Amino acid sequence: GPGKADLLELIRETGSISAAGRAMSMSYKRAWMLVEEMNAAFRNPLIDATRGGAKGGGARLTEAGAEVLANYRKLEDIMAEAGAARLGKLQSMLRDIS
Template identity: 40%
Template sequence: MNRQLKADGRFWLTLDGRNFLGRGRVELLQRVRETGSISKAAKAMKMSYKAAWDAVDAMNAAWQSPLVESGPAGSRLTDDAERLIIVFQNAEAQHTAFMATLGASVGRDAS
């Protein structure tokens, strides 16, 4: 049997030492942008409305201003949310590249 040792790691942006923005939350923000609705975003992600609302509420409370604004016409992302999505995507791409390099190194060193 040929077994391969690999490095693995999930990526989160933390705020004051707490997980703040990860892939799932970014997807939720993107779905809110697409649908204009937290409920529709949750449905598209096959998650409960409560879980989606709790995630949005946690992000809004942690950041200095709301990332999602909701009103009678629906929900929309703020400029801060749009900027944070880009920051996350850029940082995650760097993390992915680093993990690929690290994984190759670990695999070589273990052989």
């Protein structure tokens, strides 16, 4: 869904599950749970994460993650275009109340 796509995008931008979660006003635990759900749902993981520690951890989109995100965003564009046409049709059916 759009929230998971936004999370993927923010992980790509920040290199961090924690930072991406904070940007979405989401706890690290919730962000990590969503990452685990997405990784489990696809044949290949979408996010590659390394644990923190003295050198710090990090996260990055895998090739599969980048492909899933690109395809999802394209699907959003297609749906928005189709929706605009339908919305115009519905608006044309409304009464003029001015």
